[in-house]
Amino acid sequence: MTGETIVIVGAGPAGTRAAETLVRAGLRPVVIDEAPFSGGQIYRRQPPGFTRPPESLYGFEAGKAKSVHAAFDALSGKVDYRPDTLVWEIRDGKVHTIANGSNARAQLPYDALILATGAMDRVIPFPGWTLPGVYTLGGAQIALKFQGCGIGSKVVFAGSSPLLTLVAYQYAKAGATVAAVIDTAPFAAKLQALPDLARGGATFAKGLYYTAWLKMRGIPMFSGATLVRAEGEQGIARLVWRGAGGDERSTDCDALGFGFGLKSETQLADLVGVPFVFDEGQRQFVPQADPAGRTPVKSVYVCGDGAGIRGADAAELAGERAALALLADRNLPHDRGRAASIDASLARLARFRRGIERAFPFPEAMARAVADETVVCRCEAVTAGEARKWMRELGARELNRLKAFSRVGMGRCQGRVCGTPIAEIVAQECGLGLEQAGRLRGQPPVKPIPLDPGPEE
Amino acid sequence: MPPSQFTRLAERERRRLTLTIDGAAVTALEGDTLLTAILTNARRVRANEFDRKPRAGFCLMGACQDCWVELGNGDRARACTTFVAEGMDVRTGGGS
Ligand SMILES: Cc1cc2nc3c(=O)[nH]c(=O)nc-3n(C[C@H](O)[C@H](O)[C@H](O)COP(=O)(O)OP(=O)(O)OC[C@H]3O[C@@H](n4cnc5c(N)ncnc54)[C@H](O)[C@@H]3O)c2cc1C
Ligand code: FES
Numbered sequence: 001m002t003g004e005t006i007v008i009v010g011a012g013p014a015g016t017r018a019a020e021t022l023v024r025a026g027l028r029p030v031v032i033d034e035a036p037f038s039g040g041q042i043y044r045r046q047p048p049g050f051t052r053p054p055e056s057l058y059g060f061e062a063g064k065a066k067s068v069h070a071a072f073d074a075l076s077g078k079v080d081y082r083p084d085t086l087v088w089e090i091r092d093g094k095v096h097t098i099a100n101g102s103n104a105r106a107q108l109p110y111d112a113l114i115l116a117t118g119a120m121d122r123v124i125p126f127p128g129w130t131l132p133g134v135y136t137l138g139g140a141q142i143a144l145k146f147q148g149c150g151i152g153s154k155v156v157f158a159g160s161s162p163l164l165t166l167v168a169y170q171y172a173k174a175g176a177t178v179a180a181v182i183d184t185a186p187f188a189a190k191l192q193a194l195p196d197l198a199r200g201g202a203t204f205a206k207g208l209y210y211t212a213w214l215k216m217r218g219i220p221m222f223s224g225a226t227l228v229r230a231e232g233e234q235g236i237a238r239l240v241w242r243g244a245g246g247d248e249r250s251t252d253c254d255a256l257g258f259g260f261g262l263k264s265e266t267q268l269a270d271l272v273g274v275p276f277v278f279d280e281g282q283r284q285f286v287p288q289a290d291p292a293g294r295t296p297v298k299s300v301y302v303c304g305d306g307a308g309i310r311g312a313d314a315a316e317l318a319g320e321r322a323a324l325a326l327l328a329d330r331n332l333p334h335d336r337g338r339a340a341s342i343d344a345s346l347a348r349l350a351r352f353r354r355g356i357e358r359a360f361p362f363p364e365a366m367a368r369a370v371a372d373e374t375v376v377c378r379c380e381a382v383t384a385g386e387a388r389k390w391m392r393e394l395g396a397r398e399l400n401r402l403k404a405f406s407r408v409g410m411g412r413c414q415g416r417v418c419g420t421p422i423a424e425i426v427a428q429e430c431g432l433g434l435e436q437a438g439r440l441r442g443q444p445p446v447k448p449i450p451l452d453p454g455p456e457e
Numbered sequence: 458m459p460p461s462q463f464t465r466l467a468e469r470e471r472r473r474l475t476l477t478i479d480g481a482a483v484t485a486l487e488g489d490t491l492l493t494a495i496l497t498n499a500r501r502v503r504a505n506e507f508d509r510k511p512r513a514g515f516c517l518m519g520a521c522q523d524c525w526v527e528l529g530n531g532d533r534a535r536a537c538t539t540f541v542a543e544g545m546d547v548r549t550g551g552g553s
Contacts, residue, residue, distance in 0.1 A: 034519065034538075041518070046468075046488075047488035047540070048488065049471055049472075049487060049488045050468045050471075050488060051468065051470075052467060052468065056467075100538065100539075101534065101539055120516060120518060120520045121516065130505070130510065130512060130515075131511075132462055132500045132501050132502075132511050132512065132513030133462055133500070133513065134515070135514070135515055135516070135517065136515060136516050136517075138516065138517075138518065139514070139515060139516045139517035139518065142517040142518055143463060143493070143517060144466065144467075146490075146517075147463075147468075147488075147489065147490060147493045148465060148466055148467035148468030148469075149463040149464060149465055149466060149493055149496075149497065150463065150464045150466050151462070151463060152462060152463070152464065153464045174466045174467060175466055176464070176466055234500050234501070234511065235462060235500045235501075235511075235513065254462070255462070265520075375508075378505075378512075378515065378521060378523055379522065379523070380507055381505055381506075381507035381508040381510075411522070412522035412525075413520065413521050413522045413523070416520050416521065417515070417516070417520070417521050447519070447522070448522060448525075448535075
């Protein structure tokens, strides 16, 4: 059609709906995803040869999963789909890719870019969290959904996240032994959030359903707890935690899934030069964008959880909305009425989000009280004490300064895991707000890749 | 081999494959990631370079990078995003 190259990074719900919208307008976008199959995180597909039906994999979400998968599959031949391909750098108007498990590199000049890169679990370190058997809540879900496995034979789920009771429910339903569900949010937080949550209708009802289901099965559930430490030799053998009343308790287990909500995957937006703004409710920096997903960088759009955590339903809408904005900006025919109705739906979902943030509060006290001997950076095994020492002795009062002086955030994960806890520690140590503590800047390659063997073709 | 970390809850009827972990032959199923293949047979995937303590992955989605293993041919692989193949030879850095 126009002969322009539109690149979409991410084939989750956001990327899928963006691609579908562009194809409907007669374009043929390039869709790149490092995963082997489309679907993203929530609608992650199992490998070929697995036989569980969507109802068993996605529960209440089976209908949406099927719809998103069907939408993407229908684009076959109409998009240039590159699965198993990581975008590791974006520079000078070119997307740099590498195929998984190989050194097959390519550079792709683009005219416009839609980033739909999703999110990962947000964590707070505690002693023993690097032991074998300790996983993120999302990771625990991937083991089951993508591999038909449980992360252990006696599993504790803990934290403060909509995924908490959901994953516990999925495990119990699949026949796993769930030793306990330990919520760090006080029950009162859920009640206070009720008015905003109720606006979420079905989503809210599902949360209540999982909780009731787990209680009915006699699975021990606690709220208002604090995670103290994971103990064990070869791997976790028990989780020690404090109850709402301050009493120390211990639960035997051989696996723990924990998490405190999600954080956006934003490295690529950083590399193309999108400015970031601090979002108080989400406690994280997010790429600056208008409600349609337009960033201040010309022809660069962000959508889905990578643009700020808003959940899967919002991701679908935001993907479509970003594509409509792209069409409008290029003076291509598009459905204005549809754009306006999506804007209204997204605004409604934003109110529900505020309810979620309140119902699943981030335990700031726990994040700031991380003990000196606790490893915060898994990659480089840097402890909270070492990080605090660098801040004190070298006067590093901001994340990137701290990174320059120490090894924190320089490891292979590029601060994806430790970015949140380190920011909290900097804020606590320096008496700053989280915003002033700053954010770790993204750097290429955004994930480890093999050394470049020579000039690219 | 120490006890396994992961337990199979479903999808047990897949073709069997054989691989070697730290020199010991073990069984996996087609469609397993390398992480699943290792952790259904052991409790560790690697040792951290700095504190030498055992690690067994963390995020399962290619984000934390805490599951890289060395293969017999000298290549390295991120276990949670690599599918297992017949005859793979994996080193967990923990000895046999
Ligand atoms: C592990 C996990 C489990 C979750 N489970 C649930 C659940 O059960 N229920 C629920 O309501 N919500 C769940 N969520 C939240 C839910 O996944 C999101 O709200 C939703 O998937 C957002 O859709 P998205 O399209 O924005 O991102 P995603 O679905 O995350 O898709 C982003 C895609 O971008 C790709 N990508 C990112 N960076 C690159 C790159 N540099 N190069 C190439 N490709 C890249 C990724 O591989 C991914 O496929 C989960 C989140 C996580 C992290
Ligand atoms: S377990 Fe996190 S990258 Fe593999």
